[in-house]
């Protein structure tokens with residue numbers, strides 16, 4: 001299990017075990033401010049080009065880069081960190097939400113100047129149901145993030161959209177807003193997602209999924225339909241066997257490759273049971 005599962009989920013998936021979050025954290029003023037400020041500020045963000053920042057860090061001596069990365073990673077893990085999730089787990093997370101708003105993607109805005117790319121979702125947790133909180137807390141949290149001009153969605157609508165994104169090859173990720181609070185879902189693409197960009201520069205802003213994909217050899221026809229969908233370069237082809245294989249070292253467990261396979265030959269297995277992948281995050 002990932003670090004957050006150990007820290008916040010008592011060894012189970014942290015994002016499905018919100019009952020483990022403490023009342024102290026819920027009552028934390030800094031976190032409230034972070035969530036409430038995030039969306040209203042959203043429209044005015046016009047950050048520097050992130051790739052330039054990563055390139056600068058990349059050019060720095062290894063010891064300095066390591067120092068910068070460690071410092072930043074710690075900060076991200078405290079405030080706003082992600083994890084890849086397959087659609088099955090994502091559906092369970094959506095089910096935990098009391099409010100869902102669809103919002104334009106900040107990465108696509110910063111990187112491509114697009115303000116109409118609505119691939120992200122703000123989530124409000126159902127604090128009463130999940131946490132059994134007292135009224136004083138519920139007043140602040142039940143309504144979820146300030147949604148202002150954004151569209152509110154039902155759980156079914158949100159899940160349908162994610163199924164469509166999956167067909168387009170976008171990877172589902174879940175994000176904290178003051179860890180371990182789940183604040184949002186994104187649908188990422190290597191071409192324009194800042195988190196995926198950071199991964200290319202060896203900087204970790206999200207964990208791999210709690211799964212790793214495997215191909216059932218007997219079921220695979222070698223059609224290669226799944227190959228173009230992997231954004232992590234984990235899918236290979238054995239010329240001798242005329243079958244596809246998945247490299248567990250590279251696989252992030254998003255499960256997107258499954259949507260291309262008519263033979264249902266690709267399955268997700270628990271990462272913690274895979275000898276090569278269990279310690280890779």
Ligand code: SF4
Pocket residue numbers: 215219220221222223224225226227243244260261262263264265266
């Ligand atoms: S899509 Fe399925 S059958 Fe085709 S190569 Fe990939 S795993 Fe094999």
Ligand code: SF4
Pocket residue numbers: 212213229230231232233234235246250251252253254255256257258
């Ligand atoms: S091989 Fe792994 S990382 Fe690549 S698409 Fe499939 S599940 Fe995702």
